[in-house]
Amino acid sequence: MTAHFRRRMERAVAQAADAGLTGLLITPGPDLIYFTGYRPTAITERITMLVLDADHDPHLIVPVLERPDAVKAAGAGAVTITDWADGTDPYAAAAGLLDPKGRYAVSDNAWALHLLGLQEALPGSAYTSMTGSLPMLRAVKDTDEVDRLAAAGAAADAAYEQIVGVRFAGRTEHQVGTDLAALLVAHGHSQVDFTVVGSGPNGANPHHEMGERVIADGDMVVLDFGGLKDGYGSDTTRTVHVGEPTSLEREVFDVVREAQQAAFEAVRPGVPCEEIDRVARDVITRAGYGEYFIHRTGHGIGLTTHEPPYLVAGERRPLVPGMCFSIEPGIYLPGRFGVRIEDIVTVTADGGRRLNNTSHDLHIVA
Known part of the structure; x- marks a missing residue:
């Protein structure tokens, strides 16, 4: 050692x-x-x-x-x-x-x-x-670090698979968030850093976390959560819906899902960090929602949840095998709802590998 x-x-x-x-x-x-x-x-x-x-x-x-x-x-x-x-x-x-x-x-x-x-x-x-x-000092992870990040991602995935089985309607965001935090700990996290539960209009605030709003039938709910497991971070977002979504909600969700997939497919060694952001942003802009994508596409992760590299316009450093970062495009319609889908991705010799592997489909919860 x-x-x-x-x-x-x-x-x-x-x-x-x-x-x-x-x-x-x-x-x-x-x-x-x-x-x-x-x-x-x-x-x-x-x-x-x-x-x-x-x-x-x-x-x-x-x-x-x-x-x-x-x-x-x-x-x-x-x-x-x-x-x-x-x-x-x-x-x-x-x-x-x-x-x-x-x-x-x-x-x-x-x-x-x-x-x-x-x-x-x-x-x-x-x-x-x-x-x-020295922004790239800890940006390229070794095999042990990638393995730890993958284990943290798998634990967060397991928490998500269970949280979608609890009842959302009639409960507060705080109650669902407390359940989610407990599930992260149950699956091996030593520290829970955040649990965003943004229901209905609160989902249009990317950093809403959780409040006392009572979740209702018809709400879109953004779930963004993570923490530390064996010293390394998890961070994933899925958006679920209470009951059947409207056509607009499905449209926005599908645009975000397409943007997240396109950005993931663009990952490969040598590609500038800003290119991943551009690819995701182009999909959302072409669909007419560009002004509602209000943050960068991703951030590095390791011993801390946010660290270099950052996937944002102007960051021209090339991707290198071993880099690990989020890909998390979103659309946020003020006063209505938000949608975000986030995976942690590591750069491989010829592309990228997701460290979060739960479904990207719009999950219907009770």
């Missing part, structure tokens, strides 16, 4: 050099988990930071009281652990490992307190955000 984390660190240092950076400063959160497997039990004002650069062995700076936990991390054998004690200057300890005039990429969720401390200790240094400077 140590070699596994070491390879990730070496690859990151090479990417940083290619980007004209001195190195990387990794703070608690998904980046630190990715490179070391270390997840501090308490993220506090005490600085914890992994320093990666080409001129030194990897160093993990930790508070002395947290050193035992850091030593137990899966990738601890790939780093030298340096500790500091309360009452000493942690930034002086960190500064000794940095180039006084270096330029570093810093984890997006680093505390401003720590970054300002480093700037004060090393006024000639410079810092940039990890996503801004």
Whole structure:
């Protein structure tokens, strides 16, 4: 396992050099988990930071009281652990490992307190955000990561297969959402991040989540849900209908389904990320609903639910085997209803593979 984390660190240092950076400063959160497997039990004002650069062995700076936990991390054998004690200057300890005039990429969720401390200790240094400077750092997944994402997707699929069997009409969105969250946990999720249950006009808000509206016969209902299973994310959307839909509802649903399928079929190595967005958007625009598709077509997923790559106009980076992302076009008619269909997809050597495999048909619920 140590070699596994070491390879990730070496690859990151090479990417940083290619980007004209001195190195990387990794703070608690998904980046630190990715490179070391270390997840501090308490993220506090005490600085914890992994320093990666080409001129030194990897160093993990930790508070002395947290050193035992850091030593137990899966990738601890790939780093030298340096500790500091309360009452000493942690930034002086960190500064000794940095180039006084270096330029570093810093984890997006680093505390401003720590970054300002480093700037004060090393006024000639410079810092940039990890996503801004190295957006593809965690974007290409290895086989183990894809397997974990597939397992999370299968668990979310199992939850969906069960939720469509419960009664919707006469119950609140919150009640259905609570059932859905419980099913995610029952199928192995350690964390539920969101349960969108958008019924009727609430479905026209892509991030409605769940409220106290009572679901009624004749409602279209958007179900978007996900969380973490074994450290990796799930995120899927299906749209169901209570009772028989109108001709307009069926028309809109069919347009979204066609757009989602067309976008999936466009996935292959070398295709720019923005092309997947364009393909989905073209289908919806040709059908006359372009103004009602109000978000990007997709986002990357891994240790976090939203991460690069993003499938959006202007993102010209090419797809690479191992990238994993959502494809989730939607149409949202204000005051009426919304429709979205979402799968997580991974890029393969010659196309794409869905990690969500429940039916795309319009499911009729009671």
